[in-house]
Amino acid sequence: MFNYTIEGLLLNVFFVAFPLIFYQFLLNKKLEEKPALRNALHYSLFGVSILLCMFFPITIQPGLQFDFRILPFIMASFYSNRTVSVALVATLVGVRFALGGEGAYLNLISSSLALLCITIAEKKYHTLTLANKMAVSAAISFFCKLVGIGCNYLFDPSYVSAHAVTFYAVQSVFMALMIYIIESIRKSFQLSEELIESEKMKVVSVISASVAHEIRNPLTTVRGFIQLLTQSQVDQEKKLQYGKLCLDELDRAQQIINDYLSLAKPHPEQSETLNVGDEIYYVSKVLTSYANLSGVEIVAEFDVDLYVTGDRSKFRQSIINIAKNGIEAMEAKGGVLTITAKRHKRYVVLRICDNGNGMTHAQISRLGSPYFSNKEKGTGLGTMVSFNIIKGMMGHINVQSELGQGTEFQIMFPSVS
Incomplete structure (x- = not known):
């Protein structure tokens, strides 16, 4: 048994x-x-x-x-x-x-x-x-x-x-x-x-369609103006005007290509210690002329000895992209773009504030998503690249906005000695 x-x-x-x-x-x-x-x-x-x-x-x-x-x-x-x-x-x-x-x-x-x-x-x-x-x-x-x-x-x-x-x-x-x-x-x-694999193929197809769509628009414009330039009856003033428009559209196509390339490698490549005050000063000077054309004033305020770790060019690219969006949100009525940096415990807190059009909660939730933009000709890739760079530097992003009142981007980076 x-x-x-x-x-x-x-x-x-x-x-x-x-x-x-x-x-x-x-x-x-x-x-x-x-x-x-x-x-x-x-x-x-x-x-x-x-x-x-x-x-x-x-x-x-x-x-x-x-x-x-x-x-x-x-x-x-x-x-x-x-x-x-x-x-x-x-x-x-x-x-x-x-x-x-x-x-x-x-x-x-x-x-x-x-x-x-x-x-x-x-x-x-x-x-x-x-x-x-x-x-x-x-x-x-x-x-x-x-x-x-x-x-x-x-x-x-x-x-x-x-x-x-x-x-x-x-x-x-x-x-x-x-x-x-x-x-x-x-x-x-x-x-x-x-x-x-299916999701990868879906992303590839979406990006391919988006690239084709975004690049085709400026190329179609350039082709049309070149056809006009080949006509003998076009006066010199018109030729200069059409030439400038062609260059503007080609620059736009180049910017779109650069944004897509940035998506492929958004994380810092050459890590170094960055002085946040120096970087804010640099960004404010770069954007001053662009802001003046839109009737926007840039105010930069920062504490001394604020340091973070990251790639200098990528860091500047992310801040410039977000700041440019703020300037463009105030194009219609002008305003003030404020860029500040303060120390808070173990973090460096960077704030970029504008008093432009503002956004709804639904729009805020879609920020950083592919192909979403509040601008008529925007692709959303600039913001997406900026968000990816910030996350690659171990940063955290918080966005607060109200329609008609403006938008505030609060970015927190781990502070280093």
Whole structure:
């Protein structure tokens, strides 16, 4: 008679399921480039499962012990490679002989037979349906152990195998369940990979369409004016006017291209310590003439000895983009653009404020998103690039705005000595 203990059964079920908790990490594509590490991880996970099943069997009879050690071996053999299979069967047989008893020889027979069956079936295994995979794995676990226990009659002709057959039938059910779980994990991982690839293709298609649209507009304008310039009846004043418009449109196309290129590599490239006061002073001087054309005054205020870490050109680019947006928001009525920098605890807080048109909460929530802009000819890429640069410098952005009252960008950078 078999004296089962529910604790032993549950322990073996846990030991068999244990490798599946970490199995998704073994599917990582980076491990495919390191086969030795991948094999070592497979061997470790499923080898530990086999050893634990043998050290904590479900039931023990004279010279024999019954556990689920064959299940992790079959799973590892079908879902890893021949190297892992051979290493695991050697471990399984060696440890079982170390434990002693006639069962060690029966285990040698059943394990060797299982390895042979898996070698024959593995070529077509992954082309089967889920139900057939479950059936094949369950059949191998049942058949091989049944042959093994049948050989026990060589040691004990009076042995009654009815209870062993029942045990192996239950074991085969758990084998099918484990295959179902591992296939579900693999399917989930595959769907996740396909979703990521689909999202990448979607982004590529959107960017391609946007590039084509944004570049086509200024090029169409340039083409039209060049056609006009080729007409002999165009006077000199018109030619100068058309030439200037062509140059303006080409500059606009170049700016769009630069924004797209910045998206590809927005994070700091050459990290250095930046004096925020010096950078604000530089930005204010660069934008002064542009602000004067719009009737906007720039006021810059900053504390001394404010330092952050980042790429100087990228930092200036991000601040100039945000400040230019503020100036353009005040073009209709003029106003004051205020750029301030203060120290707050461990942070440098940079504020860029304007009293322009302002934004709604819905517009604020979309800031930094691709292709969203409040400007008639804007692409939204300048703001997106600026946000990415700031985040790359470990900065945080908070935007407050009210329609008709203006907008305030509050940017916090970690302060450095």
